[in-house]
Each structure stands twice: as structure tokens, then as C-alpha cells.
Amino acid sequence: xxxxxxxxxxxxxxxxxxxxxxxxxxxxxxxxxxxxxxxxxxxxxxxxxxxxxxxxxxxxxxxxxxxxxxxxxxxxxxxxxxxxxxxxxxxxxxxxxxxxxxxxxxxxxxxxxxxxxxxxxxxxxxxxxxxxxxxxxxxxxxxxxxxxxxxxxxxxxxxxxxxxxxxxxxxxxxxxxxxxxxxxxxxxxxxxxxxxxxxxxxxxxxxxxxxxxxxxxxxxxxxxxxxxxxxxxxxxxxxxxxxxxxxxxxxxxxxxxxxxxxxxxxxxxxxxxxxxxxxxxxxxxxxxxxxxxxxxxxxxxxxxxxxxxxxxxxxxxxxxxxxxxxxxxxxxxxxxxxxxxxxxxxxxxxxxxxxxxxxxxxxxxxx
Numbered sequence: 001x002x003x004x005x006x007x008x009x010x011x012x013x014x015x016x017x018x019x020x021x022x023x024x025x026x027x028x029x030x031x032x033x034x035x036x037x038x039x040x041x042x043x044x045x046x047x048x049x050x051x052x053x054x055x056x057x058x059x060x061x062x063x064x065x066x067x068x069x070x071x072x073x074x075x076x077x078x079x080x081x082x083x084x085x086x087x088x089x090x091x092x093x094x095x096x097x098x099x100x101x102x103x104x105x106x107x108x109x110x111x112x113x114x115x116x117x118x119x120x121x122x123x124x125x126x127x128x129x130x131x132x133x134x135x136x137x138x139x140x141x142x143x144x145x146x147x148x149x150x151x152x153x154x155x156x157x158x159x160x161x162x163x164x165x166x167x168x169x170x171x172x173x174x175x176x177x178x179x180x181x182x183x184x185x186x187x188x189x190x191x192x193x194x195x196x197x198x199x200x201x202x203x204x205x206x207x208x209x210x211x212x213x214x215x216x217x218x219x220x221x222x223x224x225x226x227x228x229x230x231x232x233x234x235x236x237x238x239x240x241x242x243x244x245x246x247x248x249x250x251x252x253x254x255x256x257x258x259x260x261x262x263x264x265x266x267x268x269x270x271x272x273x274x275x276x277x278x279x280x281x282x283x284x285x286x287x288x289x290x291x292x293x294x295x296x297x298x299x300x301x302x303x304x305x306x307x308x309x310x311x312x313x314x315x316x317x318x319x320x321x322x323x324x325x326x327x328x329x330x331x332x333x334x335x336x337x338x339x340x341x342x343x344x345x346x347x348x349x350x351x352x353x354x355x356x357x358x359x360x361x362x363x364x365x366x367x
Contacts, residue, residue, distance in 0.1 A: 012037035019153035035107035044337030073210030079105035097224025101159030118349025302334035
């Protein structure tokens, strides 16, 4: 692949390519479907870029390796699928508590438990309301192969900017589908002429907080453990201030035809593709439907919803998910009782169809 050339590639491979192009210097992961193409791609191509690839003995090992690599300044990433991400939750809390940047890819599958490899969106809570300790991760949800590439590159930027873990919420559908990708890669995968990391400005020394040895300078300490009375509370208040800044600055969404909409379809990721097509069909029939697609699911794009609901105009929000109701809670919080919120969802590998969305929308307008 050369710069400016379009190629046909899967969503999983696009995520891996984006990580390479973003200067990822360390990857550790453990195989689990439907995200194995990420591991395969990284194992083949990271050595060409001079990075470190490790297939770990477990998901727990992978995320703790990411912790260590990030602590010394590496741009570090791991990937897994739903039950594998569950195993990583404790270490993700440590990473957030140590204010370390990391990119964590979840190619969601159906659950609970081992479930199956069909696509689902039932890990929304896991990414947006994560494990113990009052912390947040930025969580980004692409809906196409091209956007998976762009969002992953941006995830590394955001992780470094805010020193925070960043989730990429993909799913089995997006991970496996193939679409044209226009990438800005620095060399060809086929001929092995990728730029070495030594020529990319992501060196460990560029992170002034990294624990790279303290000869000739004050020591840097990476920790999430505070013993002195009041020290942890002061640190947590600092984290909350950072989260407030992220909420104010990093809300991302796509909004189509929402200003005149009587019904706003709210969907993210691959589900938004079907909702977008349903919206187009509805508008051809004269139904004023709009689409709001959160790209950042944390911070959730609540500001645009508040703007729609404070105008006094009657609008109904129809939230569509491949789950039995998770993002719908954030929509209800943003609406705060000022508008009607309805829900359409399937899970366990079930996907709401365009016909279901259209019928539900028409029924809401007729009731």
C-alpha cells in the first residue's frame, strides 16, 4: 500500500493499519474471534516498522504488558472481544489511575458469557461506565472501515493528549466486512518498505512524564496507589477536572436532518448504517426523520440533544441498538424529561432491520 492508494480491507485490518500509521510501538494481545485479524496483521507488519509484538498467554497478561509499555513511554495497544475485555477490567482501572495513555480495541460479540461470534453492541456499559474507582475512558465507535482507520489514529492522539485509556468500540460485523480504505501509510505492506519507528517522532523520550530512568533528573513515578490521608481524594478531584475538560471538548457525532425532524433516530457503529438507510427511505415517503450518530460514546454527545430539546419543538428520539437497552440510558439523561424517548433493540446476534426501524417510526408518529 502506498500513500493515497485505495485498497480493499477489513475493518479489523484497517484498525491494525491505523495503529501502525499512528506510530504504535507496542502491541500485546491474545487470540479471540471475531478480532483475530488484528493480531495476525500486527504480528506480520509490526516487525517491519521496528515495533514490538507479543502474543501473550492471556488477556490479563496482554493488558498488563500494555500498562508497562505505556509507563515507559511507548504508544501501546491491545485488542480483544467482549469476554476478553472483561478480563482486562482491573488493569484498565490501574492504567486510568496511573494516568497512562493506551488504546484498547473491543470487537464486540454476542453475550453474555462466551456467547457467540455474531455482532452485538452489548458492551456499551463496559466501555462507557467501566470498572472500579470513579474513572472514565474515552470511547469511540466507528461505523465504516474508513472511519475505523481514522478513529483509531485519533485514539492514539487523544490517549497521549489526555493521558487516558481510549476504547475503540467495533463489532463482529465491522471487523469482518471489507470496504475500500484510503490510508496515509508510509510504505507498502507487500514490499516490506515501511518506515522504521526511528524515523517517526513517537520516541519514548518525547513523553516527559515517562519512567525511563532518572539519571540526571528528578524521578518519575507511575502509580495508582495513595496511602496518605486525603491524597487519593485530591488526585481523584484532579481526574474529575480532566474528565470535565474532555466532556466539554471531545463530544463527536454525525447529525443528519435533525433540525426539522419529528423523529430522530439515535444509533452508533454499524447499527447506524441501517438507521441511516431507514431514515433515507422514511424521508422519501415524506416522514421527517433525522439521524444522530454518536461517534464518541464517552463523552456522550449530550450537548446536541439538549439543544434539540430546549427549543420547545416536539421531537421523539428512537434509540436503536444491538442490545436490550444501554445507550438509551444516556439519551434519556441528556433529554432529561423534555422529550419522548423510545427504544428498539435486539441482541444475541439479532440485528434490527430497516423494516423494523421504519415500522416503529411510523407507529410512533401515528400514536
